[in-house]
Amino acid sequence: MSTFDGRIREYPAIAVDNFQPTRPGVRIFLLSHVHADHLSGLDSRSFNIPLYCSEDTAKLLPAVRAEVSEPGTKKRSPAGKYTHLKPFLKPLEYQEPTQICIGAETITLTLFTANHCPGSTMFLIEGSKGNVVYTGDMRAEDWFLDTLESHMSSFSNILHVYLDTTFCHESFADFPSKSRSIEAFMEVIRQYDAETCFVIGYNILGVEPIWDRIYEDYGEKVHTIVRSTQRLSSF
Incomplete structure (x- = not known):
């Protein structure tokens, strides 16, 4: 904030x-x-x-x-x-x-x-x-x-x-990279069987690499709500 x-x-x-x-x-x-x-x-x-x-x-x-x-x-x-x-x-x-x-x-x-x-x-x-x-x-x-x-x-x-000091505190000295964060996210998904349907409640600009990774790993379509599609279509 x-x-x-x-x-x-x-x-x-x-x-x-x-x-x-x-x-x-x-x-x-x-x-x-x-x-x-x-x-x-x-x-x-x-x-x-x-x-x-x-x-x-x-x-x-x-x-x-x-x-x-x-x-x-x-x-x-x-x-x-x-x-x-x-x-x-x-x-x-x-x-x-x-x-x-x-x-x-x-x-x-x-x-x-x-x-x-x-x-x-x-x-x-x-x-x-x-x-x-x-x-x-x-x-x-x-x-x-x-x-x-x-x-x-x-x-x-x-x-x-x-300067952005949101996480400027010693407790965040080992702040994970985007790639590490996404990998941790994928590790959770891998714990479930292939028939599991995931509903992921992220709708903030900046989480698109997660959707890319899910598609790359599983080859499955990622369905988004209409306003997310409209926002991304502005590119």
Whole structure:
């Protein structure tokens, strides 16, 4: 759960993952990914500020459906909750520095994958007030860090890092990789006979590698609910 207030202290005209259109002085917003705890304020129909994100996030965001409460049930509207944002979306490619004018200030914005879910992004902001990195939610596995090393020249002279500290505790010193986690998941499935029908209650963006692995190991179709299919079809 994100608790970040969205403020980039060095650049008050930039806010990230916390979207209040009435926030004074904000000229551009950055969105790291489309998990619900990072979308606060984007459902406002008065939103009219440029919103920078990755290309995949720009495709996924309009596909997120609104929940509609009814007595005794929860449904999702057939209309996208964030379709009104399409005119303001500014998708950027990963690792392609982009200059953006914010009033009298010009910053260079570069996106890097965060290894969290499809479209997840880290932001490198370079400008006259210093260079800062916002990681968003990231998964810093060995291969991921090795990839970042090839871009170390981009991360020179960093003044501040806005860091995801969700699991920054000694109790998570041996945090399993995605591949180890998926293998543990598959070990549970293998304990049951081949006729067993599994109903797996994961419907959050980022668990797609589990479905891929089930198909690879068993050659069986994986059936998803309609809204998951609609979301993935946005790719």
